[in-house]
Amino acid sequence: MTTNVLFLSTPKRWAQYQAPLMRALAATGLDFQLSEDLPPEEVEYIVFAPAGRGVDHDFTRFPRLKAVLSLWAGIETVVDNPTLTVPLARMVDHGLTQGMVEWVTGHVLRHHLGMDAHILGQNGTWNQIAPPLARERRVTILGLGTLGSACGQALASLGFPVTGWSRSAKSVEGITCLHGADGMHQALACADILVLLLPNTPATRDVLNAETLAQLPQGAVVLNPGRGPLVDDEALLAALDSGHLAHATLDTFRVEPLPPEHPFWAHPKVTVTPHIASETRADTAADVIAENIRRGEAGEPLLHLVDRSLGY
Numbered sequence: 001m002t003t004n005v006l007f008l009s010t011p012k013r014w015a016q017y018q019a020p021l022m023r024a025l026a027a028t029g030l031d032f033q034l035s036e037d038l039p040p041e042e043v044e045y046i047v048f049a050p051a052g053r054g055v056d057h058d059f060t061r062f063p064r065l066k067a068v069l070s071l072w073a074g075i076e077t078v079v080d081n082p083t084l085t086v087p088l089a090r091m092v093d094h095g096l097t098q099g100m101v102e103w104v105t106g107h108v109l110r111h112h113l114g115m116d117a118h119i120l121g122q123n124g125t126w127n128q129i130a131p132p133l134a135r136e137r138r139v140t141i142l143g144l145g146t147l148g149s150a151c152g153q154a155l156a157s158l159g160f161p162v163t164g165w166s167r168s169a170k171s172v173e174g175i176t177c178l179h180g181a182d183g184m185h186q187a188l189a190c191a192d193i194l195v196l197l198l199p200n201t202p203a204t205r206d207v208l209n210a211e212t213l214a215q216l217p218q219g220a221v222v223l224n225p226g227r228g229p230l231v232d233d234e235a236l237l238a239a240l241d242s243g244h245l246a247h248a249t250l251d252t253f254r255v256e257p258l259p260p261e262h263p264f265w266a267h268p269k270v271t272v273t274p275h276i277a278s279e280t281r282a283d284t285a286a287d288v289i290a291e292n293i294r295r296g297e298a299g300e301p302l303l304h305l306v307d308r309s310l311g312y
């Protein structure tokens with residue numbers, strides 16, 4: 001029996017993913033058909049990374065559909081799709097994880113070492129102030145999943161005291177793990193640098209607001225490679241303008257691309273990166289997709305399933 005896989009994305013991504021997916025699916029030993037254009041009644045698995053909003057897709061067109069396999073780690077645009085009644089898997093790809101570890105570590109080190117003063121502020125003054133060691137700079141990560149844990153462990157290995165916060169109780173080597181409402185207060189209070197790596201769900205929206213920003217230490221730095229709606233933009237700008245926060249480095253925004261007139265672009269204490277903290281890498285992600293299709297065909301549980309009730 002042939003397993004029919006539809007690649008539902010853009011022509012550009014098809015060009016990137018076709019060969020790696022062919023290779024990875026062939027390695028499973030399955031007899032398969034992979035195409036960006038299959039008759040809907042034949043489709044059994046969808047590799048999903050649409051150009052528009054996933055919630056706008058009508059999955060009832062695919063009567064034999066067994067699972068939707070997202071190429072993205074964040075699945076907030078499809079998770080509420082009422083026509084999606086089969087399992088939804090998100091992407092956990094070690095290439096994606098490595099990219100996020102590098103982005104977070106780089107931006108933490110920029111602020112920790114005070115690099116801007118030397119890159120932007122050379123004025124002939126021999127101002128010999130050595131930065132503190134990592135052990136004196138506390139980092140908190142909100143979200144201790146695949147990405148938050150990996151970033152936290154990388155920072156801990158450099159000597160930063162790392163605290164992480166999640167919904168459920170966790171234990172991650174090298175990281176002080178907190179959870180729940182009390183845990184959040186404690187996690188924020190020791191965040192000289194705060195990293196947001198939560199998913200965008202109804203429970204996490206505006207998690208960084210006037211009240212929670214006020215719980216950060218004076219002079220804290222915020223990094224948001226998670227999702228734009230995690231942050232109340234007005235409250236963040238107010239905390240920067242009042243001097244309570246020293247800087248915000250933002251990779252994700254409520255509206256993307258970030259409109260040219262948005263105050264973040266011109267704010268002296270904001271660094272904008274255009275949602276490039278990390279991305280799924282075709283060569284490594286293809287193995288994850290193929291493994292899930294193999295599991296689906298073997299009747300084994302799929303990896304990285306989304307809990308639709310929690311939204312991640």
Ligand code: NDP
Binds near residue numbers: 166197200203225
């Ligand atoms: P995971 O699902 O592995 O981890 C999510 C973490 O958030 C878990 O620790 C989870 O807690 C925690 N969490 C979820 N809801 C809550 C809540 N209400 N309160 C407290 N903690 C909560 O996701 P990933 O680590 O793979 O990815 C995280 C996010 O990173 C993605 O959803 C996406 O938005 C973003 N991302 C950004 C990219 C970029 O380039 N900027 C690239 C890829 C991803 P628990 O452990 O208890 O379940």
